[in-house]
Amino acid sequence: MTQAILHSIASGERTAVQDCITKYGGLVWSIARKMLRNPDDAEDAVQEIFVDIWKNAARFDESQSSETTFIAMIARRRVIDRIRHSTRRISPDSLDDVLLEPFTRSDRDMQISVEAKEAAEAMRTLRPEQQQVLRLSIIQGMSHQEISDATGMPIGTVKTHARRGLMQVRQVLGLGNAERLKEVSV
């Protein structure tokens, strides 16, 4: 098994930097472009994300997540931070499509094959309403209030779906402490 690029970066191997940019540049760019829309904002965000990656490389634990998911997490955090500071909002292409589309995309459509497949399978274990709320929240970047307004669900129901759905995905993907999860998931 080859050493994770992030471990190489953490141990000071400068050559790993270019490997990281080559391997994950498309992923980070796609996340930034999808969530920020504006190309200039996305470019600025991507530069910041890679600095965050260098800083956090040593925190990567391959027993807890894949390198792809870890880098996607860093990218999401930075992009969300930018969105919140700029008060710009993510504009969904078509809210109707999002509301209606279930997680039934074929595997061949998934670009990040392994991680996306696992996450899609985890999503399929959820109730349709939970899937819908997580799609609107995580993929479209809508706040709980906005989801409530768009779907007509009471805000409390939106929060409950988000909570239960995310906890279940977290459990199915083997993240966090499953035993503890049981105590707090109801």
Add this chain to the structure above:
Amino acid sequence: MNEQLQESIIELLIQKATFGLDREELRQLEQIKAEAGIKEDDSFDLAAAAIGLVDLEIDEQLPAGLSARIAASADEFFASAQDQQRVPSTVGTESSAGDDEYQKIFTVEPRKSWNWLGWAVAAAACVALVVNVWITRTNPSPLATNIPTPTVSPEKLTPEQEFASLVSSQPNITKASWAVGNLKDLKEIGGEVVWSDEKQKGFMRLRGLPINDKNKETYQLWIFDKTQDKATPIDGGTFDIEHPGDVIIPINAKLKAQGAELFAITVEKPGGVVVSKRGKIAALATVETKTKTNA
């Protein structure tokens, strides 16, 4: 940990993972985690990131120019880290602190075998300090009072010395003079503010800012820079004025500040605020040009 605390943490972690937290919510989360002795937890963020991958289509690679800029900034980042000899220590610290954090949601941070040593040293230092203060206050030594304070301490610089050191050591430093804000009773204020983008460090020299009643209000600095929206300037920290005359206050920026354009001191409730209503502005300092101290 009680159930209510647990519920609050879960709610904030889920909110953080799905839509992010504002500053007040982040502060609240950090406070609750500290109270409960909970370590950082990434599991909800990782779950959200995984869900985000499902619909993601990677239909284009990084633009070539951007890729080159990232590589160049990486060179700068690692060179800077090496210069400051931070890479091994920082990485090592974060690594050891984060080794098992993903598995430890809602578990109390485990004590490491040598942790007691640090506490013991700290406790001994505190005891020594208390004894020293007690002795000097109750039985001041004439010898001690007659010894002049050394102008340069190798261990800890005074704020004045740090201020001077920063100004003299940084070729490009942001500098601006204070002017009165909108407080009716404050007619004149003097001093300046200096800030180094490179060091992320700065100081305020203030003259004429009234002594505040710490139980009722505090002063808070705000940094308006090129990276932040003007509606959400960077919190530069709270401070109190305890005596008249010149005072030097270190800046405690909560976020990285780059290209500061304006500094503002507002009067806020004790402890400060996340977002200022800007009702009471004690002082303003507008940056006109960066000072070349070596020129």
